[in-house]
Amino acid sequence: MTDRHPLDLPELRPLWSAVHDRLSTGRPVSRVRSGPLDDAGREAVADLLGLDRLPGTEPTIPLAGLDGAVLDACGRPVRDVVTAILGPIHDRAAERHHRTGQRDALWAWLADHEVVTAQPALLEWVGHLRTAGLVDGSPDRTRGLMTAALTVLAALPVGGEPLPVLAARLLDGDSHALDDGTRLSSLVLRALAVLYGTDMPDAAEGRRTLWSRAGVADDELSATVLAIGLRPGGEGPVAGISRICAGAGHPVSLTLAQLRSPGEFIGPAGPVHITENPSVLALALRRFGRQCPPLVCTSGWPNTAVIHLLRRLAEDGAFLHYHGDFDGEGIRIAAHVMAKTGAAPWRMAAEDYRAAVTRVPSGPDPGRLTPAPWDPGLVDSMAELRTAVVEEMVADLLLDDLADHRHGE
Structure with missing residues (x-):
């Protein structure tokens, strides 16, 4: 003693x-x-x-x-x-300084993470997490939880996996990691709510709906993608159906189930253009008919079938080009599609927006604006002019671009 x-x-x-x-x-x-x-x-x-x-x-x-x-x-x-x-x-002053440095480094790491920078709307999510503070006061525990959430967000949307299967695959075999009510589940759902521009659901049914939008347990038959001019190679049924429709000047609607088991399917090399709105596909069919070049529609926020097809096309050598609405949600959809598929912007720069506004000088307000990763000046221009431009208003320009890629020419 x-x-x-x-x-x-x-x-x-x-x-x-x-x-x-x-x-x-x-x-x-x-x-x-x-x-x-x-x-x-x-x-x-x-x-x-x-x-x-x-x-x-x-x-x-x-x-x-x-x-x-x-x-x-x-x-x-x-x-x-x-x-x-x-x-x-x-040395409490030094300890406070150290803790402050740890917190600042944590939030800087999160804001600069590739999942967040690819979809800057998630900066709102980062701000909410920073306001809520550290998990149990620990930067290390907080970073671990954020890393798990980012892992899940990077994998979404998925092709209809049940939530426990998704959790087990991504999170060290823990099938309960994303169970309703867990801290991690709430973090991911809040990020999805920010991306989709919805309120954080406070009931189990609303949370299931939000997971479904991200492709978790999607119905393989109801999740579909609309395309025109798609002429893949291969003798599989999906390739055959797509070629028949394209040759007849008709659109093709493919289900997630078909895309997950397409048989022999070799996507076309060269450019494939993507639009947000089905009306642009209708205008393209009216102008080009059987000669229509490949064009895929997201129909607003893309479901799992859309992302699945676009990724497959990119893997087979297609060059993806995306165009959407010039409004707040349209920018978020564009960032999402580009982040998930590697698509490049198509007439989505600040100069394209400023030219488009001259066509609709009294257009509606664009709503909540978040950064556009491909052109920081775009959202600055939208914030200045406060005018939304829907895709249909520039459809003639888009179709002129497509004319250079008509089938058979």
Whole structure:
């Protein structure tokens, strides 16, 4: 058992506690206020300091004088004495600075993560998480949870996997990691709500609907993609159906089930254009008929079938080009499609928007705006002009672009 320090007296404990606390601030200390002291404590302090009268019940003591008295009494400075009696002296200022640096580094890492920069609407999600604060006050636990959430978001949309299967595949075999009510599930759902521009659902049915929009447990028959002019190679049924429809000047509607088991299917090399709205496909068919070049429609926010087809086409060598509405949601959809499929923007630059606005000088407000990763100036222009331009208003320009890729020419 360690011997007790000779100055570790009950009547001096208030003094040592006050000194230990002040030194632990990490700031320069010249005086220490101790107390309240009882009569025994006042006498002990007077004896230690060599005072000719008793101090008050809450005396303020110069640290230099106390240090000299303690050196005379035991040959050690006051810092060593309070450390021996009460334990290590901390530097709370340095610890606060370190924690602040850890937090700042965490939020900077999250804001700069590739999943967030690819879809800048998620910066709103980052802001919400920062406001909510650290998980259990721990930067490490928070980073671990955010890493798991980003892993899930990077994998969405998926091709109809049940939620437990998705969780087990992505999260170290833990099929319950995304169960309703878990912290991780709530984080991912809040990100999806931000992306889709909806409120965070407060009921289980609404949460299931949000997961479904991201392709979790999608119905393989109801999730479809609309395309025209698609002429893949191969003798599989999906390739055959697509060629027949294209040759007849008709659209083809492919289900997720068909795309997941297409048989022999070799996507066309060269450009494949993508639009947000089906009406543009109708206009393209009217103009080009059987000569229509490949054109795929997302029909607003793309479902799993859309993403599945576009990824397959890109893997087979197609060059994807995307165009959508010039409004807040249209920009978020464009960022999503580009992030998930590698598509390039098609007439989606700031100069294209400014030219398009001249066609609709009294158009509707574009709504909530989030950055466009492919052209930072685009959203600046939209914020300045506050005019939405739907895709149909520039359809003639899009069709002129497509004319250079007509089949058979």
